[in-house]
Amino acid sequence: MGRRSCVKAAALCAVGVLAASGCAGGGQDDEGGGGDRLSVATGAYPLQWLTEQVGGDRVEVQNLADPGTDPHELELSPRQIGTVSSADIAFYIGGLQPAVDDAVADQGGGNGLDVAELVELRTLEENAESGGHEHGGDGEGHEDGHGGEGDSHDDDHGSGGDEAANESGDAHDHGHDAGEPDPHMWLDTERFARAAEGLADRLGEVDPEHASDYADNAETVTGLLDEIDTEYSTGLAECESRDIVVSHSAFGYLAARYDLHQISPAGLDSHSEPSPGRLAEIAETVREEDITTVFTEPLSDSGAAETIAEEAGAETAVLDPIEGVADASAGDDYPSLMRANLDTLSEALRCS
Ligand SMILES: [Zn+2]
Numbered sequence: 001m002g003r004r005s006c007v008k009a010a011a012l013c014a015v016g017v018l019a020a021s022g023c024a025g026g027g028q029d030d031e032g033g034g035g036d037r038l039s040v041a042t043g044a045y046p047l048q049w050l051t052e053q054v055g056g057d058r059v060e061v062q063n064l065a066d067p068g069t070d071p072h073e074l075e076l077s078p079r080q081i082g083t084v085s086s087a088d089i090a091f092y093i094g095g096l097q098p099a100v101d102d103a104v105a106d107q108g109g110g111n112g113l114d115v116a117e118l119v120e121l122r123t124l125e126e127n128a129e130s131g132g133h134e135h136g137g138d139g140e141g142h143e144d145g146h147g148g149e150g151d152s153h154d155d156d157h158g159s160g161g162d163e164a165a166n167e168s169g170d171a172h173d174h175g176h177d178a179g180e181p182d183p184h185m186w187l188d189t190e191r192f193a194r195a196a197e198g199l200a201d202r203l204g205e206v207d208p209e210h211a212s213d214y215a216d217n218a219e220t221v222t223g224l225l226d227e228i229d230t231e232y233s234t235g236l237a238e239c240e241s242r243d244i245v246v247s248h249s250a251f252g253y254l255a256a257r258y259d260l261h262q263i264s265p266a267g268l269d270s271h272s273e274p275s276p277g278r279l280a281e282i283a284e285t286v287r288e289e290d291i292t293t294v295f296t297e298p299l300s301d302s303g304a305a306e307t308i309a310e311e312a313g314a315e316t317a318v319l320d321p322i323e324g325v326a327d328a329s330a331g332d333d334y335p336s337l338m339r340a341n342l343d344t345l346s347e348a349l350r351c352s
Pocket of ligand 1: 072184248249250268269270321323
């Protein structure tokens with residue numbers, strides 16, 4: 001209970017005045033008030049949650065992104081840069097938040113732990129191509145669904161390969177993301193579990209006395225993530241549709257893992273602006289493929305998804321990329337949000 005209120009306090013603190021002494025203090029003056037707890041600065045909510053699980057009471061977590069905002073747009077105040085530089089560990093996903101990448105590189109003094117060092121990140125294209133393969137197909141014949149159902153499917157992230165880069169206007173909208181690593185790895189439970197183990201190792205290096213506690217905690221998180229993974233595999237095994245039309249390309253790992261097909265008007269970054277032509281094209285796919293639901297997000301502008309739904313006569317539902325937690329969120333932590341997403345997917349894709 002103590003930990004929970006502490007987290008709440010930290011979250012509140014991040015919302016407004018970072019200088020508010022009571023809560024922002026922990027990592028700033030950890031020589032003094034922080035006692036012997038380790039301080040870990042995290043870039044985005046999923047890493048905050050993971051660090052709280054693995055670090056337990058021994059670690060003070062300071063998340064840099066306001067819990068109710070889109071982490072892609074994060075900018076850091078000088079004080080937050082100070083938080084990065086004074087932390088024992090700065091835990092982040094390279095490429096998700098350029099401001100954090102820069103702060104760690106310039107001010108971190110070697111305290112950075114990039115998730116990309118712990119797990120292999122894939123590009124959107126690699127995720128799109130691997131749908132169903134990584135997880136061992138369940139024999140439902142979904143694996144070759146992409147190629148067989150018409151051209152509309154081949155267009156979604158410019159997966160036509162080299163051609164995407166040559167479409168001058170479109171390249172900015174989605175083509176430019178094709179070769180970059182997709183940072184949304186937390187939506188892949190297995191990668192997220194590997195990140196928990198890597199974090200436990202690093203915490204154990206900084207604080208060898210409690211290394212076995214961190215390892216035990218990581219094992220507990222891994223067990224929970226395995227459970228969620230099983231719920232997804234079971235829940236999404238038999239569905240009438242496997243196409244997910246989403247607001248930005250956050251669900252590549254999730255789609256690859258459970259053999260879904262992500263269709264998105266925007267790239268990896270939530271504020272890339274889709275062209276009207278792209279929206280019309282997706283709306284047509286929605287109609288042709290009998291897609292009943294277009295997914296919006298709680299934290300960032302989902303205007304493009306709403307336009308598509310309206311044009312195609314489809315419904316909308318919220319599928320949360322879990323980039324933060326807000327009052328409007330369907331849950332209050334990573335597991336509850338993952339499970340809410342599974343319910344949403346099962347209903348929208350008509351899974352039995
Ligand atoms: Zn995102």
